[in-house]
Amino acid sequence: MSQYHLNYLEQLEAESIYIFREVAAQFEKPALLFSGGKDSIVMVHLARKAFAPGKIPFPLVHVDTGHNFPEALQFRDWLANEVGATLVVRKVEDTIKQRSLTEPKGKFPSRNWLQTYTLLDTIEEFAFDACIGGARRDEEKARAKERIFSVRDEFGQWNPKLQRPELWNIYNGRIHKGENVRVFPISNWTELDIWNYIRKEKIDLPSIYFAHDREVIEHEGQLVAMSEYVQPSADDKIITKRVRYRTVGDMTCTAAVESNASNLDEVIEEIIATRISERGETRIDDKVTEAAMEDRKKNGYF
Amino acid sequence: MDLLRFITAGSVDDGKSTLIGRLLYDSKNILIDQLEALEKSTKNRADGSVDLALLTDGLRAEREQGITIDVAYRYFSTPKRKFIIADAPGHVQYTRNMITGASNANLIIILVDARQGVVEQTRRHSIIASLLKIKHVVVAVNKMDLVEYSQDVYNNILIDYAEVAKQLGLNNVTYIPISALNGDNIVDKSETITWYEGKPLLEFLEAVEIDNDINLTDARFQVQLVIRPQTEELHDYRGYAGTVTSGTYKVGDKVIVLPAGIETTISTLEAGGKQVDEVFAPQSVTIQLADDIDISRGDSIVKSDNQPQVSNELDVLLCWMDDKPLIPGNKYYLQHGSRLVRSVVKHVEYKLDVNSLQQQPVEGNVKLNEVVKAVIKTASPVVFDSYDKLSENGSAVLIDETSNSTVAAVLIK
Numbered sequence: 001m002s003q004y005h006l007n008y009l010e011q012l013e014a015e016s017i018y019i020f021r022e023v024a025a026q027f028e029k030p031a032l033l034f035s036g037g038k039d040s041i042v043m044v045h046l047a048r049k050a051f052a053p054g055k056i057p058f059p060l061v062h063v064d065t066g067h068n069f070p071e072a073l074q075f076r077d078w079l080a081n082e083v084g085a086t087l088v089v090r091k092v093e094d095t096i097k098q099r100s101l102t103e104p105k106g107k108f109p110s111r112n113w114l115q116t117y118t119l120l121d122t123i124e125e126f127a128f129d130a131c132i133g134g135a136r137r138d139e140e141k142a143r144a145k146e147r148i149f150s151v152r153d154e155f156g157q158w159n160p161k162l163q164r165p166e167l168w169n170i171y172n173g174r175i176h177k178g179e180n181v182r183v184f185p186i187s188n189w190t191e192l193d194i195w196n197y198i199r200k201e202k203i204d205l206p207s208i209y210f211a212h213d214r215e216v217i218e219h220e221g222q223l224v225a226m227s228e229y230v231q232p233s234a235d236d237k238i239i240t241k242r243v244r245y246r247t248v249g250d251m252t253c254t255a256a257v258e259s260n261a262s263n264l265d266e267v268i269e270e271i272i273a274t275r276i277s278e279r280g281e282t283r284i285d286d287k288v289t290e291a292a293m294e295d296r297k298k299n300g301y302f
Numbered sequence: 303m304d305l306l307r308f309i310t311a312g313s314v315d316d317g318k319s320t321l322i323g324r325l326l327y328d329s330k331n332i333l334i335d336q337l338e339a340l341e342k343s344t345k346n347r348a349d350g351s352v353d354l355a356l357l358t359d360g361l362r363a364e365r366e367q368g369i370t371i372d373v374a375y376r377y378f379s380t381p382k383r384k385f386i387i388a389d390a391p392g393h394v395q396y397t398r399n400m401i402t403g404a405s406n407a408n409l410i411i412i413l414v415d416a417r418q419g420v421v422e423q424t425r426r427h428s429i430i431a432s433l434l435k436i437k438h439v440v441v442a443v444n445k446m447d448l449v450e451y452s453q454d455v456y457n458n459i460l461i462d463y464a465e466v467a468k469q470l471g472l473n474n475v476t477y478i479p480i481s482a483l484n485g486d487n488i489v490d491k492s493e494t495i496t497w498y499e500g501k502p503l504l505e506f507l508e509a510v511e512i513d514n515d516i517n518l519t520d521a522r523f524q525v526q527l528v529i530r531p532q533t534e535e536l537h538d539y540r541g542y543a544g545t546v547t548s549g550t551y552k553v554g555d556k557v558i559v560l561p562a563g564i565e566t567t568i569s570t571l572e573a574g575g576k577q578v579d580e581v582f583a584p585q586s587v588t589i590q591l592a593d594d595i596d597i598s599r600g601d602s603i604v605k606s607d608n609q610p611q612v613s614n615e616l617d618v619l620l621c622w623m624d625d626k627p628l629i630p631g632n633k634y635y636l637q638h639g640s641r642l643v644r645s646v647v648k649h650v651e652y653k654l655d656v657n658s659l660q661q662q663p664v665e666g667n668v669k670l671n672e673v674v675k676a677v678i679k680t681a682s683p684v685v686f687d688s689y690d691k692l693s694e695n696g697s698a699v700l701i702d703e704t705s706n707s708t709v710a711a712v713l714i715k
């Protein structure tokens with residue numbers, strides 16, 4: 001093997017940096033959609049490398065459902081400050097009030113779906129023409145079909161039957177007024193790639209990704225953290241378990257996994273050994289229909 | 303560990319999606335919940351087996367119609383290698399989606415239905431493989447179970463395809479008899495196809511040599527954007543950010559900025575925010591130059607002793623990908639990496655017939671999926687190499703100025 005060799009993580013990194021730079025160069029007002037999860041933390045790390053020694057030339061935008069893990073919010077604030085990026089937070093709570101939307105009900109009232117409204121309002125407020133998201137193609141089979149530069153109409157809608165050809169490393173970001181582009185720089189990374197990269201680059205993560213004791217209730221075999229947003233039924237038993245999170249989304253729709261893994265090596269070992277996918281194990285909201293993600297994307301979701 | 307990107311191609315129903323499902327399934331890269339979802343959506347199967355094609359046919363319309371409309375990407379790894387698979391649609395009308403998946407592939411698996419042999423789509427996809435210069439071609443003769451695993455059938459297909467390969471100048475072709483449905487020669491060597499002496503597919507994919515696929519001789523770099531932090535301590539910093547698409551660069555190299563033609567030397571190189579002495583393809587880097595020169599996005603920085611061509615008239619092959627026809631004389635944007643210039647398609651010389659592979663006269667406008675030879679004139683010069691010599695610097699797209707659609711793949715001659 002020659003000295004001029006990139007391993008797969010270095011190749012993925014190079015591709016992602018290239019995409020970040022294309023976004024900065026092609027668009028007037030890009031934004032990085034920051035969820036507080038590991039994928040968006042890795043994106044911030046990549047963006048930092050892409051523009052070093054300069055600062056990241058666009059804001060981090062968080063659509064805050066109000067159902068976040070406090071650890072993730074703290075980490076978000078710390079990270080934005082650390083990299084010197086502007087942080088824009090827009091709350092689903094406010095959208096619900098302004099637009100008198102109906103709050104979801106039930107045991108795990110998920111605002112996941114309502115995020116789309118806040119997102120579209122935020123895009124309009126700032127006139128963002130590109131929103132960079134941390135979706136990966138290995139997560140879900142509708143995502144496996146989406147382009148890296150995904151053009152959305154003025155309603156944010158994805159049209160899976162009318163995607164632009166996307167050839168070589170040429171990204172066509174030209175759009176009409178009112179349209180915007182969702183850009184997914186880590187499309188080609190898998191969950192394991194993300195973890196291996198976090199280890200290789202020594203990237204900090206919120207503490208909830210590592211084993212800790214937490215009060216949970218069991219719901220259809222999944223462990224859901226107790227919080228003020230969850231409405232347990234009378235027969236639910238609240239138990240304390242040693243858990244970690246594999247993804248970090250809303251407290252109402254993200255399940256924890258039982259684990260003793262307290263450092264990256266141990267987490268990675270567990271991820272390699274697991275026989276259940278990331279979404280399958282941790283998302284409570286995805287099981288409704290097989291086309292749940294496709295439908296949401298068609299309606300303007302990330 | 304290295305990374306192999308491949309695409310599955312071939313006509314509708316030749317078994318592309320099933321093959322990918324089988325690869326993932328037999329290499330234990332399908333997780334339990336994905337399998338359960340698969341079982342749930344596999345209805346009315348007489349033998350109760352799961353439909354592996356549903357693993358990649360992720361759109362509602364695809365599942366309803368049982369076809370693949372757009373490329374799906376799947377990821378898996380073995381202890382030897384990491385793989386990115388593009389599952390391409392077989393229908394002629396979705397060829398542009400197939401090209402999307404093929405443009406980044408190191409390797410293409412062309413499936414042939416053993417009962418049908420080499421058909422029009424086999425040829426069409428082979429032409430695309432040859433035009434795009436995909437480095438490795440595997441012809442997987444599928445559904446061997448339906449021809450009683452006959453060696454004669456297989457050999458006849460080999461003879462037919464060898465003719466196509468010869469015409470197209472594809473010289474790196476490997477043939478494997480498989481049954482995607484039953485798993486013959488996919489991950490494990492078939493116990494039925496005893497007459498085949500080669501490797502099963504996965505073993506071949508793990509071993510195929512791809513290290514030499516990257517050109518490390520001809521250094522090419524295009525500026526994506528200029529980094530100017532303008533802070534106190536970095537007041538005069540001007541870094542040119544971009545990707546080394548081929549070759550290598552060292553600090554101190556004598557370089558020339560094109561198309562302007564100004565010479566200077568590399569003063570610093572950075573990769574990932576750290577200073578380094580040398581960079582190479584396909585790294586994303588930042589270059590600083592010794593002299594203050596006017597450089598902007600789309601300009602090329604190359605070594606003075608190894609220069610690409612600079613011209614505003616390009617001989618090209620166009621794969622037309624839009625429903626609206628190409629009208630000679632129309633203006634389009636030409637995007638060549640990060641360089642965007644206005645252009646006009648001046649003249650269409652001939653079109654390639656996908657069956658006979660002959661050059662044919664063009665009557666009227668150029669339609670969806672036609673491949674034509676044309677001359678493009680650009681408003682400002684393009685810095686390029688011929689696609690055949692250095693594909694990284696010889697590819698571009700045309701963009702319709704009014705619809706913003708990407709309407710053609712451009713291979714510069």
Ligand SMILES: Nc1nc2c(ncn2[C@@H]2O[C@H](COP(=O)(O)OP(=O)(O)O)[C@@H](O)[C@H]2O)c(=O)[nH]1
Nearest residue numbers: 314315316317318319320355444445481482483
């Ligand atoms: N008997 C047999 N059927 C196969 C084989 N491979 C695929 N098929 C069937 O051929 C049909 C088309 O397969 P699919 O993977 O959807 O083809 P695609 O259009 O190329 O993606 C399906 O009904 C498969 O079950 C094989 O090796 N043997």
Ligand SMILES: [Mg+2]
Nearest residue numbers: 318319369370
């Ligand atoms: Mg298919």
